[in-house]
Amino acid sequence: MIQIFQIIEEASRGSKFYNHKKQRQEKIDERIRRMLELKDSFTPEQVSRAEAQMDALTAQLEQSRDLSRFIVHVDMDAFYAAVEMRDRPELRDVPMAVGSNSMLSTSNYAARKFGVRAAMPGFIGRKLCPQLVIVPCDFDKYRAASQLVQQVMARYDPDFSMVSLDEGYLDITDRVATEMDGDTGDQSEDEMAQRLVREMRAEICRLTRLTASAGIAANGMLAKICSDQNKPDGQFFLPRERRAVLDFLRELPVRKVSGIGNVLSQQLAALEVTRCGELLERRGLVRLLFSECIQLSLLRAGLGADPPGVGRDEDSHQKSVSTETTFAGHSRTPRSCRSYWESCVSSCPKTSAARACADGLSR
DNA sequence: TACATACAC
DNA sequence: CATGGTGTATGTA
Numbered sequence A: 001m002i003q004i005f006q007i008i009e010e011a012s013r014g015s016k017f018y019n020h021k022k023q024r025q026e027k028i029d030e031r032i033r034r035m036l037e038l039k040d041s042f043t044p045e046q047v048s049r050a051e052a053q054m055d056a057l058t059a060q061l062e063q064s065r066d067l068s069r070f071i072v073h074v075d076m077d078a079f080y081a082a083v084e085m086r087d088r089p090e091l092r093d094v095p096m097a098v099g100s101n102s103m104l105s106t107s108n109y110a111a112r113k114f115g116v117r118a119a120m121p122g123f124i125g126r127k128l129c130p131q132l133v134i135v136p137c138d139f140d141k142y143r144a145a146s147q148l149v150q151q152v153m154a155r156y157d158p159d160f161s162m163v164s165l166d167e168g169y170l171d172i173t174d175r176v177a178t179e180m181d182g183d184t185g186d187q188s189e190d191e192m193a194q195r196l197v198r199e200m201r202a203e204i205c206r207l208t209r210l211t212a213s214a215g216i217a218a219n220g221m222l223a224k225i226c227s228d229q230n231k232p233d234g235q236f237f238l239p240r241e242r243r244a245v246l247d248f249l250r251e252l253p254v255r256k257v258s259g260i261g262n263v264l265s266q267q268l269a270a271l272e273v274t275r276c277g278e279l280l281e282r283r284g285l286v287r288l289l290f291s292e293c294i295q296l297s298l299l300r301a302g303l304g305a306d307p308p309g310v311g312r313d314e315d316s317h318q319k320s321v322s323t324e325t326t327f328a329g330h331s332r333t334p335r336s337c338r339s340y341w342e343s344c345v346s347s348c349p350k351t352s353a354a355r356a357c358a359d360g361l362s363r
Numbered sequence B: 001t002a003c004a005t006a007c008a009c
Numbered sequence C: 001c002a003t004g005g006t007g008t009a010t011g012t013a
Helices: A002-012 A016-040 A044-063 A079-087 A122-128 A139-156 A173-182 A189-208 A220-227 A242-250 A262-270 A276-281 A283-289 A292-303 A334-347 A351-362
Strands: A071-076 A096-099 A104-107 A133-135 A161-164 A167-171 A212-217 A235-237
Touching (some): A002 A122, A016 A262, A016 A283, A044 A292, A071 A220, A079 A096, A079 A104, A096 A122, A122 A133, A139 A167, A139 A189, A167 A220, A173 A189, A189 A212, A189 A235, A212 A220, A242 A276, A276 A283, A276 A292
Parallel strands (some): A212 A235
Antiparallel strands (some): A071 A167, A096 A104, A161 A167
């Protein structure tokens, strides 16, 4: 609804945050203007040469396209909010969100009807929905629930990989195969994969009293998109056939692809690319206007050809540790900053311990 | 190498 | 009144 946008706009206008955001948007607009200028300078020959180059890349990607795996993306529905609703029945039928007055982590579906969303400040949430109940985060509880979810996932793929507390990827290809050997019935592999995922979701629900949605496809990129299709408490299966994948992607908004965010989707929109299918049609421009790295990921998004793993590759270890806090306006004095800095330093592991830790991590 | 930007959750 | 924190990847000076 347009009203929602108006309320947010009105609540934000004039604030520092708003001005900063506007300034950043102007920079993006400027970049897009320059991009379009460059675009207009291309000759048809240049574009068709670029298309040919993309076609070569496409052939390569098609060559290595792997349709042999069943990758599953599991995504818990409104996770933090669902945990709170489970534990506090009085919250079950009211619009509520988890977070604080300054930031909401997630909202339940009742609150979403009012436009209350994750990453929205609580005070704006309350403008959109005066009855909104905001409950503080309780990460210990969410971690505990996540542990239970992971117990279930591990039974379907011991090598599953979590992205965050509420979502993860599995490769159930082997599990499907063994299940096909053992049990009879003239069930296809596709049906078996879907049955297993339905079963897994039911087990998650039984163990946690929380619902999960899931996507099943040939690779992680597609599975993630699919898990969003029938949310909440649903699943979506995308057949592992090139034709089905291309048909599915043709009309899919580029913004749904993980990795295509606010800025890139604006740039693409300026090129009249809003659907994944259009990434292929306009591949010449993509080639001429974006970095090699982006070219590749956009082509992948158009083709649905992603490397098949689930992230859990050989030496995947955390690469950095950091901390960051925003000071309230009144406490932003040299003295308080200094004392904050002191506390960071004193809570940082001493060098020998840090080295040991680094050794541990690098293994 | 350092710093800035984009992105995800 | 008022808009987060952690981590990864990539681009640029």
